[in-house]
Amino acid sequence: MPMSKKILIIIFLIALIVIGWAPWLSNNDAITIVKTYRNFQEQHNTKKQTENPEIYVTWLPFCRWVTTYEGGWTVCFWQIPSK
Numbered sequence: 001m002p003m004s005k006k007i008l009i010i011i012f013l014i015a016l017i018v019i020g021w022a023p024w025l026s027n028n029d030a031i032t033i034v035k036t037y038r039n040f041q042e043q044h045n046t047k048k049q050t051e052n053p054e055i056y057v058t059w060l061p062f063c064r065w066v067t068t069y070e071g072g073w074t075v076c077f078w079q080i081p082s083k
Contacts (some may be wrong), residue, residue: 020061021075027057030064032081034073043070 034040034055044053058065063076 002065019077022062022064025064025077025079027064030057030075031055033061033075033079034066036081037073040068040073041072044068062066 015034053068053070054068060074064076066073066075
């Protein structure tokens with residue numbers, strides 16, 4: 001295999017790892033994105049007195065898995081929080 005193909009494969013693999021890791025998507029950003037979802041707001045409203053539930057964030061390839069005691073949501077690396 002020529003050296004240029006090896007270099008291209010290495011660059012592709014590095015880019016794939018960086019996108020899969022998605023370091024620009026922090027846990028706080030994932031929580032902010034999920035809190036804007038309509039179904040999250042319906043589940044955790046003031047009528048149920050669960051306005052600030054415990055939220056857990058787990059890393060998955062290319063995204064974050066955000067869960068509460070009532071459900072889970074996937075936040076992908078291309079989603080950005082609205083500020």
